[in-house]
Amino acid sequence: MLTTSLLLGLASAALAQNPPLTPPPVVAPTAVAAPPPEIPDSLKSTYPATPLVSKTFAYPSGIPYKVDTDDELVRGRQWGYNMCNSTTQNQDALCQTMMVNSLDDFCIWGPPEPDSEVASTEGEMVAWCTNPSHGTRLIPKDSLYGVQFMRTPDYIQVSGFINQSRINLKHGDFGGEMDPHGADLRGNPLGGLVYSNAWSHGNNNSYQQVIEWHNFIGSDYFCVKACDPAGPNAQHFCEHVYDRIGCLYNAPANVQNGTFESCLGDNQDYPGIYTDSAGVVQTFSQPPESLGPITSFPYTPRTPASSSCTQYQSSVIYAALDNVTVSGDPTSTSGSPSETGASGRPQTAAGAKPTSGGIRNGVSFVAALVAFLSLLFV
Numbered sequence: 001m002l003t004t005s006l007l008l009g010l011a012s013a014a015l016a017q018n019p020p021l022t023p024p025p026v027v028a029p030t031a032v033a034a035p036p037p038e039i040p041d042s043l044k045s046t047y048p049a050t051p052l053v054s055k056t057f058a059y060p061s062g063i064p065y066k067v068d069t070d071d072e073l074v075r076g077r078q079w080g081y082n083m084c085n086s087t088t089q090n091q092d093a094l095c096q097t098m099m100v101n102s103l104d105d106f107c108i109w110g111p112p113e114p115d116s117e118v119a120s121t122e123g124e125m126v127a128w129c130t131n132p133s134h135g136t137r138l139i140p141k142d143s144l145y146g147v148q149f150m151r152t153p154d155y156i157q158v159s160g161f162i163n164q165s166r167i168n169l170k171h172g173d174f175g176g177e178m179d180p181h182g183a184d185l186r187g188n189p190l191g192g193l194v195y196s197n198a199w200s201h202g203n204n205n206s207y208q209q210v211i212e213w214h215n216f217i218g219s220d221y222f223c224v225k226a227c228d229p230a231g232p233n234a235q236h237f238c239e240h241v242y243d244r245i246g247c248l249y250n251a252p253a254n255v256q257n258g259t260f261e262s263c264l265g266d267n268q269d270y271p272g273i274y275t276d277s278a279g280v281v282q283t284f285s286q287p288p289e290s291l292g293p294i295t296s297f298p299y300t301p302r303t304p305a306s307s308s309c310t311q312y313q314s315s316v317i318y319a320a321l322d323n324v325t326v327s328g329d330p331t332s333t334s335g336s337p338s339e340t341g342a343s344g345r346p347q348t349a350a351g352a353k354p355t356s357g358g359i360r361n362g363v364s365f366v367a368a369l370v371a372f373l374s375l376l377f378v
Contacts, residue, residue: 079112083097118173244289284298
């Protein structure tokens with residue numbers, strides 16, 4: 001049996017060949033302010049102090065970087081920004097300020113990321129436009145199949161057929177509504193603004209903020225209506241409570257696939273208001289989603305008459321879109337996604353686990369060696 005002195009000698013020899021690692025010097029950590037505690041959703045508020053429809057900004061000098069700064073509310077922070085110009089003009093722009101001016105100069109809301117559905121991205125929608133001077137994304141070439149612009153006494157309206165997958169909306173999605181209200185009064189998209197020069201008396205460089213508007217898109221069809229800010233019935237013509245019944249009932253139009261025209265027109269009936277067979281004016285009550293799909297309606301909406309229509313060639317009025325393509329087209333000019341993702345959402349990676357080190361490795365080695373020799377010579 002090995003003596004204690006022999007075991008200690010062997011251990012000393014092992015230490016001489018495998019000395020323990022010297023621990024690094026202790027460095028005092030730099031003081032870092034603790035982040036504010038995360039507020040549980042159950043304790044967060046829903047409604048902002050100022051609803052979106054009550055926020056007004058002169059164009060362009062009065063527009064802030066972000067209109068919605070209520071980050072602590074339930075739906076979180078505004079996805080994009082409102083201060084849009086030539087520096088933000090690209091196919092990854094997150095501009096949430098859009099224009100509705102004319103047949104050749106309008107925008108619609110569309111998702112920031114491909115293959116999205118309206119129901120899950122309505123709060124994040126960004127502007128997709130036909131004119132490259134607004135600091136937004138552009139509707140890609142050959143996406144519009146027929147468009148009608150109509151000016152009425154109380155509103156302007158653009159309706160049309162579109163390949164919605166080319167502005168990131170999932171093919172076959174039935175879509176939904178964007179408006180400046182939303183269930184929490186922050187609008188959809190959050191902080192989304194609309195401007196127009198339609199009431200500037202011929203000065204196309206003078207824009208007014210449109211307070212009441214709505215935009216429906218889905219099933220490869222869209223409509224966007226901007227109500228005259230000075231009109232006494234703007235909130236009625238641009239109603240926002242019939243989000244389940246689409247363009248046909250909210251913005252009826254006589255748009256034709258393959259035709260691009262600008263018209264004058266009569267006002268429609270207020271959305272949801274109709275006259276029944278007995279001549280009594282009625283108000284349609286939209287059933288809740290919990291009752292399932294809406295399969296029948298008590299009325300057919302009246303399509304307002306149009307006149308003084310002028311037709312155009314799409315290749316002429318949308319010439320600015322000729323070089324705008326999407327992934328999969330023969331030649332694509334859209335930018336590739338950045339490291340933070342095409343939408344700007346950070347791609348979060350799991351933190352690396354710290355490795356063990358220092359003197360612990362040396363101690364472990366010696367302890368294992370002593371234990372091994374003890375068993376070997378018992």
